[in-house]
Amino acid sequence: MMDNETPLPPTPAPPPPREKSCLILVDLQREFLPAGGWELPDSEAVIALTNRLQRRFRVVVATQDWHPKTHKIFASNHDKREVGQVIDFKRQVFKLTGVHCVQKTPGAELASALVRDYIQKIFPRGQDADLNGYSAFFENDHRTSTGLTEFLRARKVTEVYVMGFSPDGAVQHTALDARSLGFRTLVITDCVRTLPRPDSEKEADARALEAAEVIQLQSQDIL
Numbered sequence: 001m002m003d004n005e006t007p008l009p010p011t012p013a014p015p016p017p018r019e020k021s022c023l024i025l026v027d028l029q030r031e032f033l034p035a036g037g038w039e040l041p042d043s044e045a046v047i048a049l050t051n052r053l054q055r056r057f058r059v060v061v062a063t064q065d066w067h068p069k070t071h072k073i074f075a076s077n078h079d080k081r082e083v084g085q086v087i088d089f090k091r092q093v094f095k096l097t098g099v100h101c102v103q104k105t106p107g108a109e110l111a112s113a114l115v116r117d118y119i120q121k122i123f124p125r126g127q128d129a130d131l132n133g134y135s136a137f138f139e140n141d142h143r144t145s146t147g148l149t150e151f152l153r154a155r156k157v158t159e160v161y162v163m164g165f166s167p168d169g170a171v172q173h174t175a176l177d178a179r180s181l182g183f184r185t186l187v188i189t190d191c192v193r194t195l196p197r198p199d200s201e202k203e204a205d206a207r208a209l210e211a212a213e214v215i216q217l218q219s220q221d222i223l
Contacts, residue, residue, distance in 0.1 A: 022059040022157045024136055024148075024178075025050060026164025026171050027125075028114055029065060031100050031107035032193070038100050038107075040165055040193040047113050049191050049219050050163070054118035056222050059155055061148065063136045063170070065101035066108060066124035073132045074099050090130055092140045097168070101126075123148050125170075135173040136162075137181065149181055159184035161222075163191035172205055179212045186215040188222070 028047060032040045054060050067073070075083045075096035085096045101108040110116070123146045125133040133139040137148050152160070160183045162175045171192050178185040187209060209216060 019058055020156060020158045021057055022061060022152055022155075022160045023053060023057040024160050024162045024164070024174060025060065025062040025114075025119070026136060026162065026166060026174055027063055027065050027101075028111050028164055029101060029107065030109050030111055031065070032165040032167065033111055036107055037098070038167055040167060040195065043165060043193050044113075046163070046165070046191050046193055047111050051113075051115045052223055053163075053188070053191070053219060054115060057118070057161070059152070059157055060118045060120060061136075061151065062110065062119050062122045063146075063148075063164070063174075064108065064110065064122050064124045065126055065170075066103050067101050067126045068129045069099070069102045070129045071126065071132070072130055073097055073126070092132065094132060094140075095168070103127075121151060123151075134168060134170055135177045136170070137174065137177040152183070157183070159186065161186045161188055163188040164193075166192055166194050169194075169205075172209070175209060175214045176212050179214055184215075185212075186217055188219050189216050190218050 028050060030036050031038050033043050070077060072089055073094055073096065075081045076099060081096055083096055083098050087094050087096065123136060125146060131139040131141060131144060136146060138145055160178045162171055164171055166172065171187065175185050175187050
C-alpha cells in the first residue's frame, strides 16, 4: 500500500443469529414455482433470499401444503362446483381451488433450490381431507394444532418472522395467529408472493396486519 492511500475499513462480521426468534417459511413448494401448477410471480427470487436469511436465525421451520387427493378444498371433489366458489362445509368456509400440493407428488415437494441445512422441522398442513389449514399454527377449525406452537414454546421463542408463498393467504393467517398466541410477529414483505389481486384487497390485508400490531419489514433490514 502506498503512503497516501487510505486503508479500507475491515469488513463487518455478520450479526449473530436472533436467539429468541424463529423464521417461518410458508409453503416454499414446487407447485408455486415456474412449471408448477400454481405459479406465483417472481417466486424463484424468494428462494434465493430465503437461503441468505436462514443463516440469521437460531430456529427455522417450514410448512408444507400436503393434501390428500380427496381433499374437499378441491372443486373437482364436489358435484357441480367450480374453482373460486365459496361453500360451507362442516362448519367451515372453503374457497374451492384447483388440485394442488397433493401428497407425494412433485408439486408438493419443497423447492429443489431451497437450502435445507437450517430447517429444524417441517410442519405439514391440510392433511385431513375434511379440514383446510390456512395457517402454520392451526387447521381451519382453529382447534386442530399443527404442533408449531408447542415446538416454539419448547425452544423459548418469543418472536417470529413470517415469509413465503401465499396464494390462499397462508402468510397473513400465520402472522395473525402468531400475534393471537402472543408472539411478537414480523412479516418480511418482499419475501411474500401472492396471486395478483386488486389494490383494495392488498390495502385491507395491510390494515389487518397493522391493527394486530404485526410489523412489516424488508429482507434488507435483516441482511
